[in-house]
Amino acid sequence: MEIREILAHNLKxxxxxxxxxxxxxxxxxxxxxxxxxxxxRCVYAAGIDVVDSLxxxxxxxxxxxxxxPERGAxxxxx
Amino acid sequence: MEIREILAHNLKxxxxxxxxxxxxxxxxxxxxxxxxxxxxRCVYAAGIDVVDSLxxxxxxxxxxxxxxPERGAxxxxx
DNA sequence: ATGTGACTTTCAGTCCGTG
DNA sequence: ACACGGACTGAAAGTCACA
Numbered sequence: 001m002e003i004r005e006i007l008a009h010n011l012k013x014x015x016x017x018x019x020x021x022x023x024x025x026x027x028x029x030x031x032x033x034x035x036x037x038x039x040x041r042c043v044y045a046a047g048i049d050v051v052d053s054l055x056x057x058x059x060x061x062x063x064x065x066x067x068x069p070e071r072g073a074x075x076x077x078x
Numbered sequence: 079m080e081i082r083e084i085l086a087h088n089l090k091x092x093x094x095x096x097x098x099x100x101x102x103x104x105x106x107x108x109x110x111x112x113x114x115x116x117x118x119r120c121v122y123a124a125g126i127d128v129v130d131s132l133x134x135x136x137x138x139x140x141x142x143x144x145x146x147p148e149r150g151a152x153x154x155x156x
Numbered sequence: 157a158t159g160t161g162a163c164t165t166t167c168a169g170t171c172c173g174t175g
Numbered sequence: 176a177c178a179c180g181g182a183c184t185g186a187a188a189g190t191c192a193c194a
Contacts, residue, residue, distance in 0.1 A: 003130040003140055021176060032170050037178065044168055047187075048144065049123040052081040062081055066126065066141040099157060110189055115158060122187055125168075 001068060004042040007051070010065045012040050014058040028057045079146060082120040085129065088143045090118050092136040106135045 015025050022036045031050060038044055048062065055062040093103050100118070104111040108131065117124055126140065133140040 003126050006140075007126060023176070033177095034171080034179085035169055038169085041178075043179095045125045045127040047123045047125050047168065048081050048085060048129060050169080051126065051144075061144075061146070062084075063141040063144040063146075066129075066139075066144060068139070068141075101157065110191095111157090112159080112191085113187095113189065115160085116187095119159075121160095125187070128188080 002042070003066065004039075004045055006068050007046060007065055008040045008042050009069060010067065011036075011054065013069075014060060014065070018058060020057075025054070025057060029053045080120070081144065082123055084146050085124060085143055086118045086120050087147055088145065089114075089132065091147075092138060092143070096136060103132070103135060107131045 015022070018025075020028075022040070023033050025031075026033045026036045029050075030053065035044075039046055051065055052062045055065050058065075093100070096103075098106075100114045101111050104114045107114075109128065116122055117128075129143050130140045133143050136143075
């Protein structure tokens with residue numbers, strides 16, 4: 001799994017957990033709207049400083065955004 | 079503490095733990111020697127793909143390179 | 157074996173828009 | 176609220192010579 005994909009996944013997950021839209025997140029992090037969209041679609045390899053500012057808005061550590069998701073336990077059993 | 083400094087610190091620490099010179103690390107990661115030097119001196123905010131390739135050579139996760147160092151327990155008592 | 161300045165090229169990141 | 180495109184700018188990516 002590519003590092004961009006990991007970031008994209010975590011970004012999307014944490015963002016939704018906070019109930020934020022891409023626009024809201026972009027605004028609060030002082031980053032362009034369309035760039036967030038690009039990151040979640042793995043268009044760019046973000047710089048660590050934007051990872052850091054995104055992490056701050058999302059209330060997590062920068063390193064958390066680069067952690068590969070858990071192997072087994074993703075799906076919620078209905 | 080700035081994210082660049084964290085990366086610089088961890089990079090240096092892990093590199094030395096592996097007994098690698100900047101040149102060796104650079105060579106193995108397919109990156110220029112002087113660029114490693116720049117990163118360890120906080121000249122740039124590296125991209126996550128660079129962080130990832132460095133992490134692979136150092137045998138750690140990309141997220142480990144962005145983890146802020148432990149508060150207390152760094153200095154070894156002589 | 158590393159720091160640093162000067163340099164060129166690539167791409168991250170912005171800003172405008174559309175569907 | 177999001178995907179996606181074009182055009183642009185500045186910083187990162189990459190190279191070299193010298194201390």
